[in-house]
Amino acid sequence: MSKKHNFSAGPCILPQEVFEKSAEAILDFNGIGLSLLEISHRSKDFVAVMDEARAIVKRLMNLGDDYEVLYLGGGASLQFAMVPYNLLKTGGKAAYLDTGTWAAGAVKEAKKLGTVDVVGSSKEKNYSFIPKDYTVGSEYDYFHCTSNNTIYGTQMKSFPEADTLMVCDMSSDIFSRQLDFSKFDLIYAGAQKNMGPAGVTLVVIKKEILGKTGRENMLSILDYSQHIAKESMYNTPPVFPVYASLLTLQYLEKNGGIAAAEARNEAKAKLLYDEIDSNPLFETFCVKEDRSLMNVSFNITDESKKEAFDAAWKAAGISGLNGHRSLGGYRASLYNALPIESVQVLVDVMKSIK
Numbered sequence: 001m002s003k004k005h006n007f008s009a010g011p012c013i014l015p016q017e018v019f020e021k022s023a024e025a026i027l028d029f030n031g032i033g034l035s036l037l038e039i040s041h042r043s044k045d046f047v048a049v050m051d052e053a054r055a056i057v058k059r060l061m062n063l064g065d066d067y068e069v070l071y072l073g074g075g076a077s078l079q080f081a082m083v084p085y086n087l088l089k090t091g092g093k094a095a096y097l098d099t100g101t102w103a104a105g106a107v108k109e110a111k112k113l114g115t116v117d118v119v120g121s122s123k124e125k126n127y128s129f130i131p132k133d134y135t136v137g138s139e140y141d142y143f144h145c146t147s148n149n150t151i152y153g154t155q156m157k158s159f160p161e162a163d164t165l166m167v168c169d170m171s172s173d174i175f176s177r178q179l180d181f182s183k184f185d186l187i188y189a190g191a192q193k194n195m196g197p198a199g200v201t202l203v204v205i206k207k208e209i210l211g212k213t214g215r216e217n218m219l220s221i222l223d224y225s226q227h228i229a230k231e232s233m234y235n236t237p238p239v240f241p242v243y244a245s246l247l248t249l250q251y252l253e254k255n256g257g258i259a260a261a262e263a264r265n266e267a268k269a270k271l272l273y274d275e276i277d278s279n280p281l282f283e284t285f286c287v288k289e290d291r292s293l294m295n296v297s298f299n300i301t302d303e304s305k306k307e308a309f310d311a312a313w314k315a316a317g318i319s320g321l322n323g324h325r326s327l328g329g330y331r332a333s334l335y336n337a338l339p340i341e342s343v344q345v346l347v348d349v350m351k352s353i354k
Helices: 018-025 042-062 076-085 101-111 224-229 239-254 255-276 303-315 340-352
Strands: 067-072 093-096 115-121 140-145 165-168 186-190 201-206 282-284 295-300 330-333
Touching: 018 239, 042 067, 042 201, 067 224, 067 239, 076 101, 076 140, 076 165, 076 186, 093 101, 093 239, 101 115, 101 140, 101 303, 115 165, 165 340, 201 224, 239 255, 255 282, 255 295, 295 303, 303 340
Parallel strands: 093 115, 093 140, 140 165, 165 186
Antiparallel strands: 067 201, 186 201, 282 295, 295 330
């Protein structure tokens, strides 16, 4: 069976090399005669994996020893709770930017632990743009934003100069573009978009920001400091996803790093957006200035052509193009591992519908 053109929003496409090396490790890891799936997470073979998986993140992000890298379970959704649990002071308040479903989920969880001000929101216009007319002052314990919104196809092109801690959910565009990562005090991301399979979540945190909430008797499993002290092994880590994430980041590093990935991603996005803009049969859901390089959400303008379009892209070997159930239409996710040739196949299909 021929390889599909995988536009899935997540879990998503990964480099073929990662699949092959992961498959080898499942059968025999490092030639030790045991599968990666059955070795102890305390064995020297896996400890070396975890150490390098943490180190490569700081290399790619150009961060120093004042930051710590964790690989945790629970998905980015658990971070909706862990962030306020570790950063929201007793009697304090946090600022949140509401730019989509996942940002709204983060707001909902944080409100259970303290006061939250939504300083900007695009909800009333179905999250079709990124709010920009807002300020974040020093009265807040931290500011939380979501860099990319997978459902609606919007992306923050710049970040505010907040007079407090900066926290960002980068689940769907991490390692896809160059940023000054040192601008952020805490970054988290579910791996299943650009950096590995589902089952592990990356947390990058500046160590000095912890332990200042005034919260006593913290639950250990939710305490970042406990995970840091145990070098991301407070409990048994998700061994296979961590290893596959390491392979993915190694692949990224040896293929030009984030800068090269950004150039490839910009080329892919331009190819698809140019077709949407020039073809009257298609339109995006969001404003042009906030279009995502990772998730292109679009609709067909003539419903009578939908059946033909659906049949054509499926016949072309395209997978994962259906839009999110809450928005409808279509969504082409252009993550790092997606080759531009797959985007060209989609564009050719779009051109063929008359």
